[in-house]
Amino acid sequence: EPALIFDLGGKFDKSFNEAAFNGAKRWADETGGSFREIELQSEAQREQALRRFAEAGANPVITMGFAMADPLSAVAADYPDTKFVAVDVTWLDAPNIRQIGFAEHEGSYLVGMMAAMASKSGTVGFVGGMDIPLIRHFGCGYAQGAKAVNPDIKIVANMTGTTPAAWNDPVKGSELTKAQISQGADVVYAAAGGTGVGVLQTAADEGILSIGVDSNQNHLHPGKVLTSMLKRVDVAVYDAMKAGENLETGVFNMGLAEEGVGYALDENNASLISDEMKAAVDKARQDIIDGNLKVVSYYENDSCPALKF
Amino acid sequence: MDKMPQWADVVLIPLISLILAAILSALVILGIGEDPVAAVNMMVSGALGSTYGWGYTLYYATNFMFTGLAVAVAFHARLFNIGGEGQAMLGGLGVALVCLYVPWPHWSIALLAACGAAMLFGAIWAAIPAYLQARRGSHIVITTIMFNFIAAALLNYMLVNVMRPVGSMDPASARFAETVHLPTLHELLVPIGINFSKAAPANVSLLVAVLACVVVWALIWRTRLGYEIRAYGHSETGALYAGISPYKITMVAMLISGALAGLMAINNVMGEAERLVLNSTEGAGFIGIAVALMGRSHPFGVFLAAILFGFLYQGGAELALWTNIPRELIVVIQALVILFTGALDNMVRMPLEKIFLALRKGKA
Amino acid sequence: MDFLTIIQVLDSTVRLATPLLLACLAGLFSERAGIFDIGLEGKMLMSAFFSAAVAAVTGSVWLGLLAGIAASLVLAGLHGLASITFRGNQLISGVAINFLAAGMTVLIAQDWFQQGGRTPSLIGGGRFGPIEWPLAESLREFPLIGPVYSELLSGHSILVYVAFLAVPATWWVLFRTRFGLRLRAVGENPAAVDTAGVSVVGLRYAAVAICGVLCGIAGAYLATALQAGFVKDMTAGRGFIALAALIFAKWRPWHAMGACLLFGLLQAIALRFQNIDLGGVVIPVQVMDALPYVLTVVILAGFVGKAIPPRAGGEPYVKER
Amino acid sequence: MEDKTIKAVPAIELKGISKSFGPVQANKNISISVAPGTIHGIIGENGAGKSTLMSILYGFYKADKGEIWIKGKKTEIPDSQAAIAAGIGMVFQHFKLVQNFTVLENIILGAEDGGLLQPSLAKARKTLAELAAEYELNVNPDAVIEEIGVGQQQRVEILKALYRQAEILILDEPTGVLTPAEADQLFRILHRLKDEGKTIILITHKLREIMEATDTVSVMRRGEMTATVKTSETSPEHLAELMVGRKVLLRVDKVPARPGKPILEIENLRVVDEKGVERVKGIDLTVRAGEILGIAGVAGNGQSELLEVLGGMRPGSGAIRLNGRALPLSGPGSDARARRAAHVAHVPEDRQREGLIMEFHAWENVAFGYHHDPAYQSGIFMNNAALRADTDRKIEKFDVRPADGWLAAKNFSGGNQQKIVVAREIERNPDLLLVGQPTRGVDIGAIEFIHKQIVALRDQGKAVLLVSVELEEIFGLADRIAVMFDGHIMGERLPHETDEKELGLLMAGVSGEAA
Ligand SMILES: Nc1ncnc2c1ncn2[C@@H]1O[C@H](COP(=O)(O)OP(=O)(O)OP(=O)(O)O)[C@@H](O)[C@H]1O
Ligand SMILES: Nc1ncnc2c1ncn2[C@@H]1O[C@H](COP(=O)(O)OP(=O)(O)OP(=O)(O)O)[C@@H](O)[C@H]1O
Ligand SMILES: [Mg+2]
Ligand SMILES: [Mg+2]
16 A cells, blocks of 8 residues: 655645645546555654554655655665655665656746746746745746746746745735736746745736646636646656556656656647747757757756846 | 642643543544544554654653743743744754764763753844843834744745755755764663664653753742742832842843743754754744643643643644544644633633532531 | 835735734724733634635625634634633633634635635635726826825725724724723723723623624635635734734724834835845845844834733733632 | 601611632621711721622622612612612722723713713713812813822722712722821711711721711621721720720830931932933931931822832932942942842832732742842752741741741731731841831731831831821821922921921921911
8 A cells, every 4th residue: 555745735735745646546546546645744753654654564655845855864774675755856875765856947947938938028927935945946947948038038036935834825925926017027937835826816816827836727717827837746656656566766857858847738728828839848848858958957056047046 | 728629720620621622622523524532542542552652742742841941931020932933943053053063972962062052042032032122121022923033034044045055955954963863762761671662753852851841940949040030020010129130030031931942952953853954843832832821831830731732743643644634633632722721721610619619618 | 116116015015914904903902901812813814714615605705704704703702701701811812712723724624625725716706806996097197196096095905995994993982982991991900890880791702802803804805805715824924913013003003003004014025125136145035034024123122112011901800819 | 857767768788798709708697787878987907808898789799698778778789880870889999990091081981971982071071070169079180090199099089989979988998098188188078978968988997087087887807797886985995996806005105216326318319200200309318226207298299219219129319328338329239139238128118019929928928039148048049948937937926817928928918918028127127127108008906016016126226217198107106207298308397396287288288487
């Protein structure tokens, strides 16, 4: 029986954790299997949950978020027969962990391009949640994409706050969006968990376009969400559960080539995406896959060529 | 002359209140379609049924003892320190700096140094609100709330921009060296023949917390400073009459309070995470308020209340692990416990007093 | 900074100040009557959820508002029961209410909607829309007055106007009516009210109930006017900021408005001007984030002086020891 | 005229009233009857149950048992509203006024005429002017309570009752805070009210007032009504004996003073309070060894501030010398601790707010202010055993009852609380004793004792500075009298060379030459 450990944001964060849950659910629906799950509540529970599930015989144990790296490195060796899956972790050295990293900057690059093409004002916005490197990583890819389309484009980037409340403050998300609109932004990309709900809402209310994150959020405001930057955590989780105990371990980087990231196109936003847009973005996608185009990752040296934080 | 025997006051009333809280919690569990008996079983066996459970219960309790004592000491001087959260964050910063940048030969020396740093940083964070209260009359409740937010921003800055190892995604400091690893209860108890769970994070900080309870008790009830703190807390004009400086007491009480809150960091930062992460305090500063109020600001009461909340935390974690009950249920149970044992305790006390009075009259 | 930016920042100030103001006035009624309330946060949160939930189910934002107020009133009643009838500790009761709201909202939301402690998004009549003042559109281009009128004054939801009208109303009730006189008296010296033949308990319950209603409106504003639905913990500490504003204002209605606008302004500025570039040195976002709080402390220390709460505040009225 | 028929029906009749506060039975089966148009006195030791009984009549407390009859009709009085409706008004021992309200607001509170304040206030202003003219009860209707003196505050309380057209007026220890002139005026008003047919119940510890003002008097002891007598048929000595259960000495017994060298010298002392108001406006005084200097004056004329600055509780300017050595008046070394180190002891005016921590045990209070004394320390801890032993000694010597050092201060009666404070301060054997209102609200048994202790200290050659608003006390104790008015010393007199009338004028600000 597989087990799934959600990060502190909780299972229904409308993005990252929820994607994992959806993947797990799809697996359960398709196979009729069942899985264990826990929504972490405190830091100390990270290790606790790992051990408890491993001891109870869960296999594989799937964890969400980079913060699990540290406890995993301590625990994994104690349970050599258990396979662990670490989403968003790529730097551990252990034989029984499947480490999955996503090239969020590449996906963000594509939606950044779309934002720049859809923007009439020449200004696009980015609203992050708590100010942490991961969110800067998103923002950095986005800015590069936008600049690639329009080197003169203005990118307004804001973080919601410095406490965990920043992930759940849609009111602040709204205000930030309004502030960005007043600075000319007419497309806003939200990478802010529950705060993003406020961003998308306000963008829809104010008649500008927004971009969702992680899951496909196009349906939240049909015709008003330009696209969503997909991070196929659901696929990763689904695959892991499907592989079960025979899971292949090692480091897996899920980029555009692996369809680990991408942009969402469905009936809700079809009318917003022109053919040229699609063509340009698909070309860039191919170039990245082919290695002709390199999107700089914020992690490379903790800075971004296209945006200052 | 008291209206009730002391044992009724100290044991019976909290017990009945707890039972009431439990009954209401059971109703809530029923309301969301789960089985309360199974849930309680799982909580009790999960939190108290094994050394593993105890290890977690005591780990959380250690945090709450520190923050509860912090709030309690300030309360004795009639100061409402809501800033335990921020002070504990700063304490964590102090511990991290000490553990990261000094090569300690042995954990015991490192612990001493970390205690010092945690207390110093926590005290500094309490000192500014204390000074503003004592000298400028700025209300300590506002300033400590503000300082919580400021501490969060400061910590975020330190972790994201300064202390994070280059290239790491995690807004956290590097891991502390092996030498500053604090012995867990497992490592402490196995040599004397008790097979305590290896997994649980409870560590030697627990002993420091218990020691802190004793020290605070002695401080408040046995020393001259404690005498002055209590006198000032009861009556400011009285303090003036007795030559007790309000300024001094406000400062000293808040410094002690901040130091105690900061001290929590040896448990969660040094003992458990062994690195500094964002949000490592996880609201323990606020739980400390409830713990102090429930413990009637007495160190022994704080000790018991801390264990009760530790039990709720760990029991709740077990529930979350093995059932689909949302984790918020535990928050509700905590609320009910605080409500019944703290705010509604007269609901139990008033009728009981009548009963005891009638009994006494019957005898006389 | 150009004029339009100033207008936009002020506009944002008004929106951010509104929930603070409602909660602050709520606390003002309660604390003026001698009942301290750190449960403002919880009551707002509870109302935010129930207003959104009912609005989502019925499609009527007005029913939502009523439900939010009712939910907040239930918690206010609980606070009254604990601190008036059973003479419990008002701080503990407030803390408990905050926890209760944080937990119950998500539990119930999950039970009803299965959307992870969220309500469905509100659409159409489920939300309070902006109210456009007459001629707002045509006056927009007018220099100075135009933007002030059509951006700053016009175009807020009705609850914003309710909040700002509540300020003179509160002042009038407190200082111009019999009820206000008694309410202030009961917070200063309940024995005086008692011996004057007026029920202390009745007055205090009334005050707590008004507090509940105002918190209810504040919560409904967050969930159904500013936002289109409930998200867990969406009050994000605003109840505590409102409390700080109340102390800041020394428990006076007009000052409360000033304090809330100030807090709103500081936040609006912090949100509008992140990443300020001062000659190559970018001010870190954390500094801007902390700025409202730092400035509050500075203003408090520098200009406000000592705040003396209502004399009987926080103490239950006990006649017979 | 109709006098006889009215008297047939008592204005108030209480039948079998009992009341317990938890284990304390405050009233035991009390019955009493008061004829209309009379003044009825109630006396009794501290804690006898007087205030409780009257509070029951006023609906503040609910009796456990018993009946209340008003004007021959059985009346339920579940709350004060019912009492007011029945025509009862009460002036409490501790005033029930809202400190930051104006006089007018306090008067209409609960008796407003409608939802809006303005009309009520206007009407009250008019009525107040009429009442003021009729009864010489002048107060500024717009003054804020916390800024007027206690005498004025009491007028407000009486006006409150009159405004509600009370027919029955209860006054609980009304003269405790008044000057003789104010007290005289109060009694003139009471007589006027009585002549109008109103019924008055007067609780007091002062036998003189009972003898002068009342028609009948009841004595309470330990919750029971022990006697009711016609005033004309009794004497103070007899009443005192009924109250305490033994013979009491009503005069202070002391030998003439033999003043020695100056102990305390005060030069041009000034005190400015927190609000920036100058309360002490440059006074010069000397207190010698072996004498008691009494400071007479109406409350609120700077005496409290004088005591507080001498006791180190607030800063001042000017100069004070103790035994010839200057003591700082502000900054370091000017606090109460330094004063005690200089052998100044201080019995404060307000025992509950200043002299004691009400929540502390008696034994903790015995160290209050002297908690730095090496005798109370052992290492880093306080030596609680030594403290408790010391407490037991003091309790025994000063006859504190109950003799239980573990009782919290709040659980002692006022008189016994005061004994604890006096014991603590006098037993320090100070060079200078500052005493403020030593017997306020204390019954005659305890007064006798406390007075004896103060005189004994003087006889040991110590200096005593006594502040009291009781002229009787000043005359009984002081060897020299200084009168304070508006922050100034109006003059000094020797007790045998002056009288109450002259002092009364000085206290009212009429200077000696003019008088
Ligand atoms: N509110 C109360 N709660 C509990 N006990 C009380 C209360 N009020 C009075 N008592 C107790 O009832 C008894 C009678 O008190 P009461 O105040 O009536 O005495 P008193 O005769 O007025 O004394 P004094 O002359 O000092 O004013 C005392 O033992 C007192 O402690
Ligand atoms: N809460 C209490 N519990 C038990 N006994 C009490 C309590 N309060 C007062 N007493 C007892 O009641 C008696 C009288 O106390 P009380 O409070 O009436 O003082 P008092 O003489 O009225 O003071 P004052 O003159 O200052 O009003 C004391 O013997 C005291 O032990
Ligand atoms: Mg009394
Ligand atoms: Mg009395």
